[in-house]
Amino acid sequence: xxxxxxxxxxxxxxxxxxxxxxxxxxxxxxxxxxxxxxxxxxxxxxxxxxxxxxxxxxxxxxxxxxxxxxxxxxxxxxxxxxxxxxxxxxxxxxxxxxxxxxxxxxxxxxxxxxxxxxxxxxxxxxxxxxxxxxxxxxxxxxxxxxxxxxxxxxxxxxxxxxxxxxxxxxxxxxxxxxxxxxxxxxxxxxxxxxxxxxxxxxxxxxxxxxxxxxxxxxxxxxxxxxxxxxxxxxxxxxxxxxxxxxxxxxxxxxxxxxxxxxxxxxxxxxxxxxxxxxxxxxxxxxxxxxxxxxxxxxxxxxxxxxxxxxxxxxxxxxxxxxxxxxxxxxxxxxxxxxxxxxxxxxxxxxxxxxxxxxxxxxxxxxxxxxxxxxxxxxxxxxxxxxxxxxxxxxxxxxxxxxxxxxxxxxxxxxxxxxxxxxxxxxxxxxxxxxxxxxxxxxxx
Amino acid sequence: xxxxxxxxxxxxxxxxxxxxxxxxxxxxxxxxxxxxxxxxxxxxxxxxxxxxxxxxxxxxxxxxxxxxxxxxxxxxxxxxxxxxxxxxxxxxxxxxxxxxxxxxxxxxxxxxxxxxxxxxxxxxxxxxxxxxxxxxxxxxxxxxxxxxxxxxxxxxxxxxxxxxxxxxxxxxxxxxxxxxxxxxxxxxxxxxxxxxxxxxxxxxxxxxxxxxxxxxxxxxxxxxxxxxxxxxxxxxxxxxxxxxxxxxxxxxxxxxxxxxxxxxxxxxxxxxxxxxxxxxxxxxxxxxxxxxxxxxxxxxxxxxxxxxxxxxxxxxxxxxxxxxxxxxxxxxxxxxxxxxxxxxxxxxxxxxxxxxxxxxxxxxxxxxxxxxxxxxxxxxxxxxxxxxxxxxxxxxxxxxxxxxxxxxxxxxxxxxxxxxxxxxxxxxxxxxxxxxxxxxxxxxxxxxxxxxxxxxxxxxxxxxxxxxxxxxxxxxxxxxxxxxxxxxxxxxxxxxxxxxxxxxxxxxxxxxxxxxxxxxxxxx
Numbered sequence: 001x002x003x004x005x006x007x008x009x010x011x012x013x014x015x016x017x018x019x020x021x022x023x024x025x026x027x028x029x030x031x032x033x034x035x036x037x038x039x040x041x042x043x044x045x046x047x048x049x050x051x052x053x054x055x056x057x058x059x060x061x062x063x064x065x066x067x068x069x070x071x072x073x074x075x076x077x078x079x080x081x082x083x084x085x086x087x088x089x090x091x092x093x094x095x096x097x098x099x100x101x102x103x104x105x106x107x108x109x110x111x112x113x114x115x116x117x118x119x120x121x122x123x124x125x126x127x128x129x130x131x132x133x134x135x136x137x138x139x140x141x142x143x144x145x146x147x148x149x150x151x152x153x154x155x156x157x158x159x160x161x162x163x164x165x166x167x168x169x170x171x172x173x174x175x176x177x178x179x180x181x182x183x184x185x186x187x188x189x190x191x192x193x194x195x196x197x198x199x200x201x202x203x204x205x206x207x208x209x210x211x212x213x214x215x216x217x218x219x220x221x222x223x224x225x226x227x228x229x230x231x232x233x234x235x236x237x238x239x240x241x242x243x244x245x246x247x248x249x250x251x252x253x254x255x256x257x258x259x260x261x262x263x264x265x266x267x268x269x270x271x272x273x274x275x276x277x278x279x280x281x282x283x284x285x286x287x288x289x290x291x292x293x294x295x296x297x298x299x300x301x302x303x304x305x306x307x308x309x310x311x312x313x314x315x316x317x318x319x320x321x322x323x324x325x326x327x328x329x330x331x332x333x334x335x336x337x338x339x340x341x342x343x344x345x346x347x348x349x350x351x352x353x354x355x356x357x358x359x360x361x362x363x364x365x366x367x368x369x370x371x372x373x374x375x376x377x378x379x380x381x382x383x384x385x386x387x388x389x390x391x392x393x394x395x396x397x398x399x400x401x402x403x404x405x406x407x408x409x410x411x412x413x414x415x416x417x418x419x420x421x422x423x424x425x426x427x428x429x430x431x432x433x434x435x436x437x438x439x440x441x442x443x444x
Numbered sequence: 445x446x447x448x449x450x451x452x453x454x455x456x457x458x459x460x461x462x463x464x465x466x467x468x469x470x471x472x473x474x475x476x477x478x479x480x481x482x483x484x485x486x487x488x489x490x491x492x493x494x495x496x497x498x499x500x501x502x503x504x505x506x507x508x509x510x511x512x513x514x515x516x517x518x519x520x521x522x523x524x525x526x527x528x529x530x531x532x533x534x535x536x537x538x539x540x541x542x543x544x545x546x547x548x549x550x551x552x553x554x555x556x557x558x559x560x561x562x563x564x565x566x567x568x569x570x571x572x573x574x575x576x577x578x579x580x581x582x583x584x585x586x587x588x589x590x591x592x593x594x595x596x597x598x599x600x601x602x603x604x605x606x607x608x609x610x611x612x613x614x615x616x617x618x619x620x621x622x623x624x625x626x627x628x629x630x631x632x633x634x635x636x637x638x639x640x641x642x643x644x645x646x647x648x649x650x651x652x653x654x655x656x657x658x659x660x661x662x663x664x665x666x667x668x669x670x671x672x673x674x675x676x677x678x679x680x681x682x683x684x685x686x687x688x689x690x691x692x693x694x695x696x697x698x699x700x701x702x703x704x705x706x707x708x709x710x711x712x713x714x715x716x717x718x719x720x721x722x723x724x725x726x727x728x729x730x731x732x733x734x735x736x737x738x739x740x741x742x743x744x745x746x747x748x749x750x751x752x753x754x755x756x757x758x759x760x761x762x763x764x765x766x767x768x769x770x771x772x773x774x775x776x777x778x779x780x781x782x783x784x785x786x787x788x789x790x791x792x793x794x795x796x797x798x799x800x801x802x803x804x805x806x807x808x809x810x811x812x813x814x815x816x817x818x819x820x821x822x823x824x825x826x827x828x829x830x831x832x833x834x835x836x837x838x839x840x841x842x843x844x845x846x847x848x849x850x851x852x853x854x855x856x857x858x859x860x861x862x863x864x865x866x867x868x869x870x871x872x873x874x875x876x877x878x879x880x881x882x883x884x885x886x887x888x889x890x891x892x893x894x895x896x897x898x899x900x901x902x903x904x905x906x907x908x909x910x911x912x913x914x915x916x917x918x919x920x921x922x923x924x925x926x927x928x929x930x931x932x933x934x935x936x937x938x939x940x941x942x943x944x945x946x947x948x949x950x951x952x953x954x955x956x957x958x959x960x961x962x963x964x965x966x967x968x
Binding site: 001002004005007010013014015016017018021022023026027028029030031032033035038039041042043044045046047048049050051052053054056058060061062064066068070072073074076077078079080081082083084085086087088089090091092093094095097098100101103104105107108109113114115117118120121122123124149151152154155157158159161162163164205207209232233234235236237240249256257258259260261262264274280281282283284285286287288289291293294295297298299300302306308309310312313314315316317318319320321323327329330331332333334335336337338339340342343345346347349350368369370385386389395398402417420421422424 | 460462463464471472473474476477479480481482483484486489490491493494495496497498499500501502503504505506508511512514515516518519520521522523524525526527530532535537540543545546547548549550551552553554555556557558559560561563564565566567568570571578581582593594595596597599600604607633634636637638639640641642643645646684685687689690714715716717718721722738739740741742743744745746760795796797798799800801802803804805806807809813815816817818819820821822823824828831832835836839851852854875876879884885887908936939940941942943944945946948949950953954955956957
């Protein structure tokens with residue numbers, strides 16, 4: 001082929017690159033590996049992740065749920081995973097119809113009217129929601145209320161730092177773990193939005209209806225973030241409570257933990273704000289024969305047309321992960337989702353009751369919960385959980401000292417349908433056994 | 445159809461309703477173990493007013509076989525890389541190795557929680573670290589963050605780093621004067637959108653008739669000390685290498701600005717030339733383009749941000765670092781075994797976090813596997829093949845289509861519909877007709893500066909025979925445009941659905957399914 005186009009060597013292909021810029025050596029990356037060697041290498045690395053094989057009570061924004069076998073089967077169909085963004089609708093109807101179903105499911109679950117084709121994850125979806133609230137209201141003060149996932153708040157901070165948005169934090173109530181009265185003092189007619197997470201970072205369910213009323217009374221929007229999307233199977237939808245924008249992390253819907261990604265952000269809002277929504281949208285369309293199909297639509301919001309005036313710089317969605325979530329939701333269906341949510345809540349109640357009965361342990365927040373709760377140990381939580389892992393081979397939860405220096409003894413426990421009663425009992429025994437051990441005692 | 449189409453024949457296509465239209469009350473497709481703890485009313489746990497009160501009405505009720513048939517049928521309506529050439533310019537649709545899929549599904553990675561302690565995740569952190577090292581070598585830029593989830597996200601990160609650097613260098617007051625980002629008129633639309641997100645206003649640089657950055661215009665725009673930086677794609681979106689790249693970087697640097705390179709077209713450079721050696725300060729890569737992680741019908745991507753030592757303190761946190769307990773020296777087996785990897789949050793000048801956790805980790809595994817299976821020589825060979833294939837198409841189509849720029853292209857080539865418009869056939873029609881020949885169309889109407897642009901990127905994953913089939917198909921369409929324009933204007937003829945009325949769809953958007961009796965269209 002080189003000769004057919006009149007060249008003698010591969011080097012001549014790169015003549016438009018100045019010679020002094022061409023790499024005169026081989027890259028210093030490893031030599032090629034065979035399939036056998038490569039897999040062995042990755043297996044060795046995987047074996048150095050003991051956290052992956054353990055019975056676990058870690059949640060805090062990423063959740064271990066049952067994934068029906070069909071999900072990975074469908075996601076592995078190359079017609080889906082080796083396709084691009086559906087720019088040519090005539091040969092992309094598979095992807096487009098899936099996204100249309102995804103948008104519908106997101107609307108149904110969040111109680112909203114319009115949803116997009118997905119965002120990178122829950123945290124970036126929240127940041128985009130804050131930017132959108134500023135566009136919609138033309139106001140610039142945003143109040144983040146109560147216990148929001150600290151990493152979500154960090155992401156929002158990064159996004160708004162140059163956007164002329166003032167981000168204020170209203171603290172949570174130390175007794176309930178829910179939103180405190182501090183919000184009322186901060187709220188005024190300059191407020192663009194109230195941001196709240198429910199269930200919140202400590203697992204407590206917030207009173208969204210009351211927050212929506214407070215927000216709307218001053219002309220602000222209510223943005224609700226959901227990190228545990230399974231809760232939508234049991235709790236009143238944010239839309240029904242009056243939310244204006246709902247974002248969620250969709251990882252719980254059939255997506256493996258995979259050390260934090262790829263996950264999928266859900267983003268939904270009211271019909272009247274549809275043209276302010278970031279990201280891709282799929283809509284119904286018809287051909288000349290009147291056959292129904294689906295296309296990417298309302299593209300005039302997007303950067304390839306609007307350039308710097310676009311609603312967002314987001315160009316891709318998380319197509320394949322949105323597919324996984326769609327397959328999950330359709331397989332589990334209406335009753336399956338309800339059942340998973342119900343089992344989570346009841347098993348969590350069982351675990352919370354058992355742990356609160358251990359001598360020296362307490363549950364500091366009184367707010368109602370879904371599948372996560374904070375435990376206060378009589379000893380340093382990080383040490384306790386470390387010993388639980390090494391001695392009992394259980395990951396008992398998340399030491400809150402990771403994010404809150406003033407909570408050395410607190411840890412967050414998450415229980416899902418995956419965790420059997422026997423596993424919960426082992427956790428309880430482990431906690432009480434280790435905390436009785438003298439040398440880990442520290443004054444609390 | 446009178447043409448002799450070699451790549452496709454018509455095949456069976458099933459009709460398939462929306463899942464909501466298939467749903468039947470009472471059907472289920474799941475089974476969970478029975479509840480093994482005490483059952484009591486949810487009302488005892490959660491106040492009634494916080495509970496769902498619509499019984500999740502509308503969610504589908506179907507069986508497992510319904511689900512499998514539903515998605516399998518829909519999947520057959522998609523074109524995909526596995527069916528053949530997917531020459532979308534600037535998208536780098538190369539083969540996605542199954543081996544990489546297997547790696548990402550190893551339970552030790554797939555089941556690992558992102559908040560697992562460092563001790564519990566050493567293998568996962570080592571993967572991130574090693575990939576960072578390889579990308580640093582490939583780009584010549586030592587500071588890497590794998591946190592951004594996509595190209596535009598990496599771009600936003602890069603531009604924020606430029607802003608943070610200038611704020612720190614000049615002080616807030618002086619840097620407030622430096623809020624202009626220069627972007628060539630040929631750039632991806634995400635560039636200006638990302639610049640805007642970081643509080644920059646955009647000035648557009650003209651391209652020369654040769655399709656390169658206009659140096660005189662660049663110099664002119666750099667006067668006055670307002671320029672924070674330049675966002676440049678190289679090779680640019682016309683597939684041409686900016687041969688004056690060193691001079692361009694010099695001009696911007698002399699004006700006090702920094703150079704950001706959009707790495708979307710890195711598939712033309714891997715193993716051949718490094719942005720760091722050209723004077724570029726910061727770049728994003730697309731692991732889903734250059735490093736073959738699957739596009740997934742529009743994501744997930746992964747858009748690492750790579751920068752100079754000078755910009756490193758501004759990268760997102762946490763950084764993943766290695767600590768080597770054995771004293772410095774030649775790396776040995778023993779030293780490597782004692783390495784530990786940790787999260788480092790101690791970068792006070794960091795722009796902050798751009799995503800929860802560590803980014804799209806599953807994509808990092810696949811990209812590392814790609815780099816390891818290719819080896820250093822294989823990476824260069826892939827680049828050579830990608831450029832050779834584009835060059836072959838450039839030559840093969842020159843007789844039938846207008847090539848707006850003389851220069852030899854790198855990994856992608858742009859043609860226009862100039863010759864075909866005389867018969868009323870436009871780029872869109874050519875693209876749609878190409879579908880009948882069994883190919884995914886090229887990128888169309890981009891870059892914006894070329895009227896009727898057709899941007900073709902074959903990648904290295906296409907063989908000689910399929911390239912010839914593609915050239916033959918395009919030539920055949922050129923003939924049809926003269927002899928039977930109607931055939932082209934009404935294409936595609938072979939798909940299960942014809943051209944859809946996109947204008948009507950945007951006027952009255954229907955963005956979700958609703959039950960028949962309640963169906964209304966969005967009033968927006």
